[in-house]
Amino acid sequence: MTPQYQSQITQLTESVRLERRDDVALLIVNNPPVNALSYHVRQGLIDGMAAAEASDAAAIVLICDGRTFIAGADITEFSQPPKPPGLVPGQEAMENCSKPVVAAIHGTALGGGLEVALCAHFRVAINSAQFGLPEVKLGLLPGGGGTQRLPRITGPQRALEIMVSGDPIGAAEALDCGLINEIVGDSLADLEAGAVAFARRAVAEGMPRPRIRDRNDRLEGFGAEQFAAFRASIARRTRGFEAADCIVRCVEAAVETGASGDFEAGLAAEQRIFGELMGSSQANAQQYYFFAERAAQKVPDVPRDTPQVDIGRVGILGAGTMGGGIAMNFANIGIPVTLVERDEASLERGLGVVRRNYERTAARGGISSDDVQTRMDLLQGSTDMGDFADCDLMIEAVFENMDLKKDVFAQLDGICKPGAVLATNTSALNVNEIASATSRPEDVIGMHFFSPANVMRMLEVVRGDDTSHTAIATAMSIGKRIGKTPVLCGVCYGFIGNRMLFMRGIEAEKMLLEGATPAQIDKVVYDFGFPMGPFAMSDLAGLDVGWNEATSSSSTVREVLCESGRRGQKNGRGYYTYDPDTRASTPDPEVEQMIRDFAAERGAVLRDVADQEILERCLYPMVNEGAKILDEGIALRGSDVDVTWINGYGWPIYTGGPMYWADEIGLGEVLGRIRHYDETLGGDHWTPSPLLERLAAEGGSLARHEI
Missing domain, CATH: 1.10.1040.10 (N-(1-d-carboxylethyl)-l-norvaline Dehydrogenase; domain 2)
Structure with a gap:
C-alpha cells in the first residue's frame, strides 16, 4: 500500500473492506479460513461495489486476503433460515458496474466463489489457482448462476464435465477454456500487481466490459444429441445420484434460453431445479458426510500439537499388489521409499507392476512421462531388510498370517531406528499381538490400506493398547498427505470395515442355501447403490x-x-x-x-427369497455390528463408521452410510427387523446391540453417537 493511500481504508463489514491503489479500488474479502460467502461477505460485496462505483476510481479489483479466493458458500448456513441479502444483488452490482471489474484469484475459486468471479468483467489468477463448482458433492447444483454462466464461457461440454465431476481445474486449463483472461505470476503480491495492471490496461485501452450473461455464441450447436451422449457417458459413475442429472437439465435450460436470449428464464430454471435438491434426502446425506469426513480427522485424546515423526523415507516390506500400491502413494508426493522383497524376481515383478500403473496413468494424461520416471526413481528396491535402518515409517505388507507378521516385527525391532513408526497393513489381525513381538509397542500401529492401495481413499488407522500419541498423530497426518481418508479405530478382528463385512457375508451365503441366486443377491445390493454385490466382489x-x-x-x-x-x-x-x-x-x-x-x-428347503428380505439380511446385520463396534469403543463416533464404509466399500454416499441410513429409516424399525431375524434365523450377528436398543428407546442417533 502506498503511503499516499494508507488512510483510504473503508471497513464495510467485518469481513470486507475497500482500499485504493491510486486510480484502482480494491474490494478485499477477509473471512478466514476460506473466505466463505457468509452474510457479512455478501453484504460487503454489495456495499463495496456501491462505494467503488460512486468513487473516482477508474476500475475495481476484487481480491481476498489469506490463503484463498472465495472458496464457496458458508455450508453452516444451509441448515438455517435464509439471511438476506442473497448473492444475486452483489453479482448484479458487479455485472452492471460502469467501471471494469477484475476478479483476482489465488487458492481456490469454488462454488459460490467462482459464481461471483463469473460476474466480474475479467478474471486473472496466479499459476497455482484452482477453479470448480463442487456442489454436486453436496447433493446440490450451483445455485448462484453457475449452470447458466459457465456454459456461456467454456461451452456446454466442458461446463458439464466440470460441474458433474465437481473436481477443480488448474489455472492453465482455466485459461485454455476461456474461464480466465490472464495468469499473472505465482505469489499473492504478483496477483495484486497483475490485477491492478490489468484493470488499468482495460481502462487505458477502452476494453469493452463483457457480461457473460450476454454471451450465447458458445452455446450454439449443442443440442439434444450432445446432451444424450453426455448422459450416456456419465450413466455408470453417476448412477443413483439425483444432482448430476439436475445439472444437465440446468445446462439444457441455458442452451434453450440462449437461443431465445432470455437469460433470466435460465436463472429461474436453475433456481427451480435447485429447489428440488435443497433439503432432499440425498443432499442432507451428502452434507452430513461432508462434516463426517472432517470429524474423522479429530482424535479427542490426541492433542493437535502432538509431536509427529518427520517422514523423510518410508520402508515397505512386500512389493506385491498391496505393497506396490502403498509405495505409489508416497512416491506420488515425493517421499522416497525403500521397497523390500524376498528375492530379486519378486522385486522386479513388483516394480514392473508399479511402472506399468504409472505408464497407464500417463497414457490417460494424468501425469507426464517425466513424472513416471521421477516417481520410479523414488523407489529403491532391495532384498535386504537391513535397508530399512534409515526409514522413519515402516509398513509391513506381507501375507495375512500372525506368526509371519510377528516374526517380521521382531526383525524390524532390531533394524529400525529408535522412534520410527512401525505399521502393519493387516486387514483383521490383532495389532496388540503383533506389537508384542517388539520391545517398543508404543511405536506399533495398524495402517490398513484398501486394495488397490494406489486408488482407494480409505485408510483404517488402528491404535493398539500401547500405541503412542505420536504414532497416532503421525499415521493420521501422513494418511491425509497421501490423499487418503484416515479413520482411527481400536483393535478387534476385522476392525470397523471388515468386521461389518463379515456379517453381510454370513447372510449372503445363508440365502444361497435358501433359494436366492448369486445374481439375485448381487442385483439387490447393486440396485441399493453399491458398485457391485458380494459375490461379484468375491470373484x-x-x-x-x-x-x-x-x-x-x-x-x-x-x-x-x-x-x-x-x-x-x-x-x-x-x-x-x-x-x-x-x-x-x-x-x-x-x-x-x-x-x-x-x-x-444339508437338507435345506429352497424357496423364493424376496428382494426386500435380501436387502434387510445383507444390510441390517451390518448396522447391528456397527452399533456393537461403537458400543465397544472400537470406533470413536458413528460417523466414522459411515466414512469407512463409503470410502472403503462403496456404500452409496447419497444414503449417508450405514449408521446414517439406519437413523433415516428409524432405529425402532431397524431394531424390530433385527429382532425378527434373531428369532427366526438366530446367530450372534442377529443378537441386538445394546446400544441400538438404548438409542431406539431414547430416540437417539447412531450416526451422531460419540464415545
Missing part, C-alpha cells in the same frame, strides 16, 4: 484368497467352487463366468446347480 478379489486346498472341507459354497477349479475373474470362472476379452459377467447355471446340490446335501 473380483479372487475366490481363492485365504483358501487352502490342503485344508478345504467343502463346508461352504465358496470352498466347493474353489475345489472345482473356480477362482473368480482371474480364470474366468467363479460365481459367474466371464468373457475373456471384456470381463463381462454371466450367471452360470452350473454354479446354481452346484449350490442347489450343496443345499440338498
Whole structure:
C-alpha cells in the first residue's frame, strides 16, 4: 500500500473492506479460513461495489486476503433460515458496474466463489489457482448462476464435465477454456500487481466490459444429441445420484434460453431445479458426510500439537499388489521409499507392476512421462531388510498370517531406528499381538490400506493398547498427505470395515442355501447403490484368497467352487463366468446347480427369497455390528463408521452410510427387523446391540453417537 493511500481504508463489514491503489479500488474479502460467502461477505460485496462505483476510481479489483479466493458458500448456513441479502444483488452490482471489474484469484475459486468471479468483467489468477463448482458433492447444483454462466464461457461440454465431476481445474486449463483472461505470476503480491495492471490496461485501452450473461455464441450447436451422449457417458459413475442429472437439465435450460436470449428464464430454471435438491434426502446425506469426513480427522485424546515423526523415507516390506500400491502413494508426493522383497524376481515383478500403473496413468494424461520416471526413481528396491535402518515409517505388507507378521516385527525391532513408526497393513489381525513381538509397542500401529492401495481413499488407522500419541498423530497426518481418508479405530478382528463385512457375508451365503441366486443377491445390493454385490466382489478379489486346498472341507459354497477349479475373474470362472476379452459377467447355471446340490446335501428347503428380505439380511446385520463396534469403543463416533464404509466399500454416499441410513429409516424399525431375524434365523450377528436398543428407546442417533 502506498503511503499516499494508507488512510483510504473503508471497513464495510467485518469481513470486507475497500482500499485504493491510486486510480484502482480494491474490494478485499477477509473471512478466514476460506473466505466463505457468509452474510457479512455478501453484504460487503454489495456495499463495496456501491462505494467503488460512486468513487473516482477508474476500475475495481476484487481480491481476498489469506490463503484463498472465495472458496464457496458458508455450508453452516444451509441448515438455517435464509439471511438476506442473497448473492444475486452483489453479482448484479458487479455485472452492471460502469467501471471494469477484475476478479483476482489465488487458492481456490469454488462454488459460490467462482459464481461471483463469473460476474466480474475479467478474471486473472496466479499459476497455482484452482477453479470448480463442487456442489454436486453436496447433493446440490450451483445455485448462484453457475449452470447458466459457465456454459456461456467454456461451452456446454466442458461446463458439464466440470460441474458433474465437481473436481477443480488448474489455472492453465482455466485459461485454455476461456474461464480466465490472464495468469499473472505465482505469489499473492504478483496477483495484486497483475490485477491492478490489468484493470488499468482495460481502462487505458477502452476494453469493452463483457457480461457473460450476454454471451450465447458458445452455446450454439449443442443440442439434444450432445446432451444424450453426455448422459450416456456419465450413466455408470453417476448412477443413483439425483444432482448430476439436475445439472444437465440446468445446462439444457441455458442452451434453450440462449437461443431465445432470455437469460433470466435460465436463472429461474436453475433456481427451480435447485429447489428440488435443497433439503432432499440425498443432499442432507451428502452434507452430513461432508462434516463426517472432517470429524474423522479429530482424535479427542490426541492433542493437535502432538509431536509427529518427520517422514523423510518410508520402508515397505512386500512389493506385491498391496505393497506396490502403498509405495505409489508416497512416491506420488515425493517421499522416497525403500521397497523390500524376498528375492530379486519378486522385486522386479513388483516394480514392473508399479511402472506399468504409472505408464497407464500417463497414457490417460494424468501425469507426464517425466513424472513416471521421477516417481520410479523414488523407489529403491532391495532384498535386504537391513535397508530399512534409515526409514522413519515402516509398513509391513506381507501375507495375512500372525506368526509371519510377528516374526517380521521382531526383525524390524532390531533394524529400525529408535522412534520410527512401525505399521502393519493387516486387514483383521490383532495389532496388540503383533506389537508384542517388539520391545517398543508404543511405536506399533495398524495402517490398513484398501486394495488397490494406489486408488482407494480409505485408510483404517488402528491404535493398539500401547500405541503412542505420536504414532497416532503421525499415521493420521501422513494418511491425509497421501490423499487418503484416515479413520482411527481400536483393535478387534476385522476392525470397523471388515468386521461389518463379515456379517453381510454370513447372510449372503445363508440365502444361497435358501433359494436366492448369486445374481439375485448381487442385483439387490447393486440396485441399493453399491458398485457391485458380494459375490461379484468375491470373484473380483479372487475366490481363492485365504483358501487352502490342503485344508478345504467343502463346508461352504465358496470352498466347493474353489475345489472345482473356480477362482473368480482371474480364470474366468467363479460365481459367474466371464468373457475373456471384456470381463463381462454371466450367471452360470452350473454354479446354481452346484449350490442347489450343496443345499440338498444339508437338507435345506429352497424357496423364493424376496428382494426386500435380501436387502434387510445383507444390510441390517451390518448396522447391528456397527452399533456393537461403537458400543465397544472400537470406533470413536458413528460417523466414522459411515466414512469407512463409503470410502472403503462403496456404500452409496447419497444414503449417508450405514449408521446414517439406519437413523433415516428409524432405529425402532431397524431394531424390530433385527429382532425378527434373531428369532427366526438366530446367530450372534442377529443378537441386538445394546446400544441400538438404548438409542431406539431414547430416540437417539447412531450416526451422531460419540464415545
